[in-house]
């Protein structure tokens with residue numbers, strides 16, 4: 001039996017899991033530290049369905065991703081004991097032009113992935129710290145990179161480019177799109193729960209601390225709301241989402257902002273946090289009840305609705321809509337507001353199914369079927385890693 005470990009550093013969480021592979025993959029251990037960057041980060045882990053760890057961490061022991069990673073490795077090493085880990089699969093957010101499929105990580109690959117750090121400052125450095133830490137902790141294990149950008153490489157050229165002079169496209173200034181592991185998992189899940197939509201026109205909304213949407217036709221990504229970096233598209237916990245580049249020029253040229261200040265503004269001080277002046281966390285905003293928190297939520301919902309209209313146009317209609325990610329899976333009020341008034345497109349929610357967070361939340365007569373899928377990037381990473389081990393064995 002093989003053992004595959006997965007590490008997934010998101011912008012506000014680190015998720016981890018151990019899978020056993022024997023006639024398919026089964027999950028032995030799973031856990032996460034969430035709420036990184038808040039006053040009360042929280043660790044939880046289950047071993048074969050029973051609680052292994054459950055604690056509120058003091059802000060210092062998970063002050064940042066590095067500290068949280070040490071906590072994660074400590075939990076893992078204690079739980080795993082002498083079990084041999086065959087491979088560690090990593091979520092790597094940016095694969096750039098060169099990496100379009102799961103790849104075994106050696107020193108050369110690591111160096112090349114580091115050059116993409118500026119294109120995903122909230123993720124890539126943490127993803128690569130995870131690679132180094134896992135290599136130290138499990139020295140004999142194969143380290144495998146699974147890319148958020150890979151699923152989107154099927155984009156037609158018009159959804160892959162910006163209207164810049166052509167040499168920029170050739171240099172790699174493209175609309176890469178992210179959350180690809182999540183979209184790939186959701187697509188595989190949709191095959192099981194809605195086989196009639198497998199070949200259909202589907203929009204998936206991954207609404208977490210990072211948020212994006214994906215237009216999928218015939219199981220393939222044809223467009224993403226995110227682009228060259230994970231800043232574009234929807235507003236997020238702390239990221240601005242779509243922004244007129246003229247605003248950036250104005251702030252740089254007329255207001256004397258420096259590039260590092262701009263990075264901090266767009267990645268860490270904007271989005272829900274910037275608009276609300278309160279928090280990047282949707283739970284806190286829903287509880288707050290201040291006019292600013294309400295406006296931040298209004299803006300979030302409005303941008304999702306615009307993008308949904310645009311994607312339905314690109315797909316020439318819509319058969320299924322899927323919500324996933326921390327907000328998509330848990331915030332019924334947001335789902336309700338996103339879908340309201342879209343009956344012209346054939347979307348009709350069943351209020352009680354939506355409140356209850358069922359898998360199918362559309363009304364019986366709704367032309368568009370609406371689903372909640374608990375996305376599982378970690379399972380997708382494990383599948384890719386297992387496949388790569390087999391391919392290497394066969395070659």
Ligand SMILES: Nc1ncnc2c1ncn2[C@@H]1O[C@H](COP(=O)(O)OP(=O)(O)O)[C@@H](O)[C@H]1O
Nearest residue numbers: 010012013208209210281282283326327330331
């Ligand atoms: N019950 C809930 N109601 C509203 N929002 C929630 C709920 N549970 C989680 N969220 C939100 O989900 C977001 C985190 O999503 P997640 O996908 O876990 O993050 P990451 O992008 O770091 O992987 C946070 O904004 C959090 O407030």
Ligand SMILES: CC(=O)OP(=O)(O)O
Nearest residue numbers: 010011178208210230
């Ligand atoms: C790409 C991205 O935004 O990821 P996350 O939602 O995990 O922050």
Ligand SMILES: [Mg+2]
Nearest residue numbers: 010011208209
């Ligand atoms: Mg995430």
